[in-house]
Amino acid sequence: MNAALAWSDAVAAAQLFAVDPIGTGGVLVRSRAGPVRDRWLAILRGALPPSQPLRHLPLHIADGRLLGGLDLNATLLAGRPVAERGLLAEADGGVLVLAMAERLSPATTVQVTAAMDAHETVVERDGLSLRMPARFGVIALDEGLEDEFAPTALRDRLAFHVDLNEMPLRDADEVEINGEEIVAAQERLPSLKVNDAQIEAISAAAGALGIGSMRAALLAVRVARASAALSGHAVVEQDDMSLAARLVLAPRALVFPQSDKNDQQQPPDPQSEPFEGDDNTDQERPDLDRALDEVILAAVQAALPPDVLAALRASAGRSRGRSQGKAGALQKSNQRGRPAGVRRGELRAGAKLNVIETLRAAAPWQPLRRREAAATGAQPARPRVLIRKDDFRISRFKQRAESTTIFVVDASGSAALHRLAEAKGAVELLLADCYIRRDQVALIAFRGSVAEVLLPPTRSLARAKRSLAGLPGGGGTPLAAGLDAAFALSESVRRKGQTPTIILLTDGRANIARDGGQGRPRAEGDAISAAQQLRAAGITIVLVDTSPRPGALAENFAREMGARYLPLPHADATTLSKAVLASVR
Amino acid sequence: MAAVFPFSAIVGQDEMKLALLIAAVDPKVGGVLAFGDRGAGKSTAVRALAALLPKMKVVAGCRYNCDPERPAEFCDECGARATKGTLKSVTLPVPVVDLPLGATEDRVVGALDLERALARGEKAFEPGLLARAHRGFLYIDEANLLEDHLVDLLLDVAASGENVVEREGLSIRHPARFVLVGTGNPEEGELRPQLLDRFGLSVEVKTPDDLPSRIEVVRRRDAFESDTVAFITKWAKEETRLRKKITSARDRVPSVTVPNAALERAAKLCITLGTDGLRGELTLMRAARALAALEGEKSVTDDHLRRIAPPALRHRLRRNPLDDAGSSVRVDRAISEVFG
Numbered sequence A: 001m002n003a004a005l006a007w008s009d010a011v012a013a014a015q016l017f018a019v020d021p022i023g024t025g026g027v028l029v030r031s032r033a034g035p036v037r038d039r040w041l042a043i044l045r046g047a048l049p050p051s052q053p054l055r056h057l058p059l060h061i062a063d064g065r066l067l068g069g070l071d072l073n074a075t076l077l078a079g080r081p082v083a084e085r086g087l088l089a090e091a092d093g094g095v096l097v098l099a100m101a102e103r104l105s106p107a108t109t110v111q112v113t114a115a116m117d118a119h120e121t122v123v124e125r126d127g128l129s130l131r132m133p134a135r136f137g138v139i140a141l142d143e144g145l146e147d148e149f150a151p152t153a154l155r156d157r158l159a160f161h162v163d164l165n166e167m168p169l170r171d172a173d174e175v176e177i178n179g180e181e182i183v184a185a186q187e188r189l190p191s192l193k194v195n196d197a198q199i200e201a202i203s204a205a206a207g208a209l210g211i212g213s214m215r216a217a218l219l220a221v222r223v224a225r226a227s228a229a230l231s232g233h234a235v236v237e238q239d240d241m242s243l244a245a246r247l248v249l250a251p252r253a254l255v256f257p258q259s260d261k262n263d264q265q266q267p268p269d270p271q272s273e274p275f276e277g278d279d280n281t282d283q284e285r286p287d288l289d290r291a292l293d294e295v296i297l298a299a300v301q302a303a304l305p306p307d308v309l310a311a312l313r314a315s316a317g318r319s320r321g322r323s324q325g326k327a328g329a330l331q332k333s334n335q336r337g338r339p340a341g342v343r344r345g346e347l348r349a350g351a352k353l354n355v356i357e358t359l360r361a362a363a364p365w366q367p368l369r370r371r372e373a374a375a376t377g378a379q380p381a382r383p384r385v386l387i388r389k390d391d392f393r394i395s396r397f398k399q400r401a402e403s404t405t406i407f408v409v410d411a412s413g414s415a416a417l418h419r420l421a422e423a424k425g426a427v428e429l430l431l432a433d434c435y436i437r438r439d440q441v442a443l444i445a446f447r448g449s450v451a452e453v454l455l456p457p458t459r460s461l462a463r464a465k466r467s468l469a470g471l472p473g474g475g476g477t478p479l480a481a482g483l484d485a486a487f488a489l490s491e492s493v494r495r496k497g498q499t500p501t502i503i504l505l506t507d508g509r510a511n512i513a514r515d516g517g518q519g520r521p522r523a524e525g526d527a528i529s530a531a532q533q534l535r536a537a538g539i540t541i542v543l544v545d546t547s548p549r550p551g552a553l554a555e556n557f558a559r560e561m562g563a564r565y566l567p568l569p570h571a572d573a574t575t576l577s578k579a580v581l582a583s584v585r
Numbered sequence B: 001m002a003a004v005f006p007f008s009a010i011v012g013q014d015e016m017k018l019a020l021l022i023a024a025v026d027p028k029v030g031g032v033l034a035f036g037d038r039g040a041g042k043s044t045a046v047r048a049l050a051a052l053l054p055k056m057k058v059v060a061g062c063r064y065n066c067d068p069e070r071p072a073e074f075c076d077e078c079g080a081r082a083t084k085g086t087l088k089s090v091t092l093p094v095p096v097v098d099l100p101l102g103a104t105e106d107r108v109v110g111a112l113d114l115e116r117a118l119a120r121g122e123k124a125f126e127p128g129l130l131a132r133a134h135r136g137f138l139y140i141d142e143a144n145l146l147e148d149h150l151v152d153l154l155l156d157v158a159a160s161g162e163n164v165v166e167r168e169g170l171s172i173r174h175p176a177r178f179v180l181v182g183t184g185n186p187e188e189g190e191l192r193p194q195l196l197d198r199f200g201l202s203v204e205v206k207t208p209d210d211l212p213s214r215i216e217v218v219r220r221r222d223a224f225e226s227d228t229v230a231f232i233t234k235w236a237k238e239e240t241r242l243r244k245k246i247t248s249a250r251d252r253v254p255s256v257t258v259p260n261a262a263l264e265r266a267a268k269l270c271i272t273l274g275t276d277g278l279r280g281e282l283t284l285m286r287a288a289r290a291l292a293a294l295e296g297e298k299s300v301t302d303d304h305l306r307r308i309a310p311p312a313l314r315h316r317l318r319r320n321p322l323d324d325a326g327s328s329v330r331v332d333r334a335i336s337e338v339f340g
Helices: A003-019 A033-049 A063-067 A071-076 A105-120 A154-157 A181-192 A196-208 A217-231 A238-251 A261-267 A278-284 A292-302 A306-319 A326-335 A355-375 A413-418 A418-437 A461-469 A480-493 A520-537 A552-559 A574-585 B014-025 B042-053 B078-086 B105-109 B114-120 B146-161 B193-198 B211-226 B228-255 B259-275 B279-294 B304-315 B328-337
Strands: A024-031 A055-056 A068-070 A084-085 A094-098 A120-123 A128-133 A138-143 A161-162 A340-344 A392-399 A403-410 A440-447 A450-458 A499-506 A540-545 A562-567 B029-035 B056-059 B087-094 B096-098 B111-113 B123-126 B139-142 B160-165 B170-173 B179-184 B199-205
Touching: A003 A024, A003 A033, A003 A161, A003 A217, A003 A238, A024 A033, A024 A154, A033 A138, A033 A181, A063 A068, A063 A105, A063 A120, A063 A138, A068 A120, A068 A128, A105 A138, A105 A154, A105 A440, A120 A340, A120 B105, A128 A480, A138 A154, A154 A217, A181 A217, A196 B211, A217 A238, A217 B211, A238 B014, A261 A574, A340 B199, A355 A392, A355 B111, A355 B114, A403 A418, A403 A480, A418 A461, A418 A499, A440 A461, A440 A480, A440 B160, A440 B199, A450 A461, A450 A480, A480 A499, A480 A520, A520 A552, A540 A552, A552 A562, B014 B029, B014 B042, B014 B179, B014 B199, B014 B228, B014 B279, B014 B304, B029 B042, B042 B096, B042 B139, B042 B179, B042 B228, B078 B170, B105 B111, B105 B146, B105 B160, B111 B114, B111 B160, B111 B170, B123 B170, B146 B160, B193 B199, B199 B279, B199 B304, B228 B279, B259 B279, B259 B304, B259 B328, B279 B304, B304 B328
Parallel strands: A024 A138, A024 A161, A055 A094, A094 A138, A403 A440, A403 A499, A499 A540, A540 A562, B029 B179, B029 B199, B096 B139, B139 B179
Antiparallel strands: A068 A084, A120 A128, A340 A392, A440 A450, B056 B087, B111 B123, B160 B170
């Protein structure tokens, strides 16, 4: 697809979103900040009626501001609880802009998507219980690189996925949108209907493209209707369906539709939703309007060059569930800890005053204190609420001693030959233990000339297991590179306030130096300097010697890095995992 | 309140719908956990259930939904009023209370009534979500993302059926028995094992993968959105029929017999699977009985057990956390082993 067409689609998405912001959910704009994105946003702004509120959601918004809660100022002045609208309720009837959507925390995502589903926010906070309408469309600005994506729960609910990363500025023409046309389209929208054959065609197309979620087809139907409204069609026409398929279904496609039966030999992507092939579905819907079906698929195909799909297929498995706002999850549990109640306390440095609880504590005493104040001749009525030192309530946060276990696995030829399978078994058992303690795990493997972080810290053990199972063996032993990678990862784990533990499985026979050069002496020298760096950092390390005859080499090495040395006994993996656990404790 | 998509109009998702109906027939079965694919209609089903449930009798003016026919379980306020005279009762919809993820502890358990305290200097208790959910359902969307301190609260109350509040000089206890309904997407994190255990039934939700039902989903949803009133009217008859089915099943549950053979089968199944504790067997029996009642039968048969065993047991297996999707398979295997 050429850039001009891609741009016209992006503009069409902006217009159709403006016609039905709530029905279509919104637009995911995958693009770095830049002039192209700015131009697209300007077009969108031109399309939206000026009366609609446009609210920006800051990344680390607190729940109270997002959902609404007690308006403290007004509460104090009025002497009764006054509610304050949250951002979601403020966006009602307008548009909510999520900047850096790829960093959105799971907690915030859930609040936004819940409001999108229910068209209202439910507030149960600060002694208030309110329902407020929150009907809005979402513009999610996703600046993610490579495998960083906006949360899947959000992407699923946004009809349009626009990618402007590859868009050259010269093709991104400025477009004037006639606001009156949009308003006229909005008026026509309710009367437009989609017929059964069209629904069948769009569902079939979604199926053929391997799209699992039911929302895609629903959103496509709404987009088709918006398109008909915008073009002034009396009914939803084929053009509208094609455009909807191109804008909504194409960016979600996981499988390239197979029109040629010979091509069906190609194995389907294991990660895509299970879906019956074409031949099966044909029998089940003999009366389906085949022509329409093909038109829609053709529209999608035109929007998708095959090589893009191949890349997509390859990344589909990896991107799934990977993007769930890592930053947010960690921030929540660590930087401020989980709330662990409130206690009476003094306002010392760093203590966080819990205003609501303080007010609650002061509240029952107000009439009494007022009388007292009057008796001593103090000024009446001001301040409205008499707060004493005893009333202060301090929020307490409990820092969960969360730890991340980093497995550093030597997958080189020498290790692979001997014990890689056993080491994998041992790691699996250790993973099970990490699950019980709800630790995070990460996996680094080194072989050939490089070390690779196969799995960044995660709590998903199924993924850890998958990446471990797929770990190939063979090649040189770049031990220094492996240790450097482990060091870098433990530093980043520490920065997040967690405690790293390294479990290193190797035979200690380093033969590749840091610069990738061969030769045992240099490789060993580098490995030892890397080991000393780890010791200096004071990280808990367990070295599991996987060589067939455990001996001085690895043991010496363990000493250099201040690690606990454990020979992998010629026994089952259970023995090893017990031994490791004992030494980590 | 926005219009709700009718329960009977939900396409497919038979296991989830059945589990919710069973929970509606016999709350003692315990809650329902629906985990699975995005956009498969989990939340839709729970909201639809709320509209479907038959109404219940409540002591007029009671803040804790006390049942006028069970004086033994009255809250303190109703108990005090009952000694002074007979209580009036009103008919209200069964509460389906949302526990939003951003909820604060004071709203969940209840706290000092801020308004009365500020305006009149009175110390009064304002009941929280747990009080409102008494005799009804407590619904947690994205249950796996609920904050730990709220989970702790829930575990405690769900186990004792009573909410004890000791804060701000208040000392209150009131009954809080509710059916916990949770939904979530396993990709976003797992549920704490203790909370998992509190759910009686656990269903796995998948988006339909056959074309006709996918088409039907889109078609019905589209019809609902374009003309909500007409759609609801069209399904009203079916909804009434289902509501009557629940009501009559509730009456029948106590009289459904469980033959010894069925008890033995259930025990054998649990032993084969190595489930922890007796909760699995109990839930299995209760759910099978509710299922039999729902289908108008007089006693529990193998067929009932066989159908209800997967949701009743799959989350109670001693877990192998590395097993991706093994639990359903294991239950199926055990079922064919025990039932032959």
